[in-house]
Amino acid sequence: MATKKQLEIFFSDKIHNPCPRCGHRSFSIVTETDETPVDFAILSHKEDAIFTSPYMSCYMVTCDNCGYIDLFSRAFINQKIQATGEDHK
Numbered sequence: 846m847a848t849k850k851q852l853e854i855f856f857s858d859k860i861h862n863p864c865p866r867c868g869h870r871s872f873s874i875v876t877e878t879d880e881t882p883v884d885f886a887i888l889s890h891k892e893d894a895i896f897t898s899p900y901m902s903c904y905m906v907t908c909d910n911c912g913y914i915d916l917f918s919r920a921f922i923n924q925k926i927q928a929t930g931e932d933h934k
């Protein structure tokens with residue numbers, strides 16, 4: 846699991862477009878505590894779903910101006926952050 850600080854670094858490196866709804870450029874990572882990003886799951890009950898499990902775990906980011914929500918794959922981001930950390934060892 847990534848910390849809020851690791852996600853802030855990841856998003857500042859990868860995300861460059863403003864909010865798709867209002868054009869604002871300030872976003873917040875949704876957390877349970879100050880440093881623990883919330884674990885939001887997308888459920889899928891379709892038998893032909895492409896997922897191998899019934900849910901997909903996500904990080905949640907909201908626009909500070911209008912509240913628009915974006916979801917990002919935890920598995921994908923955790924893998925990228927882990928790979929980046931190993932590059933710097």
Ligand SMILES: [Zn+2]
Pocket residue numbers: 864865866867868869908909910911912913
């Ligand atoms: Zn917005």
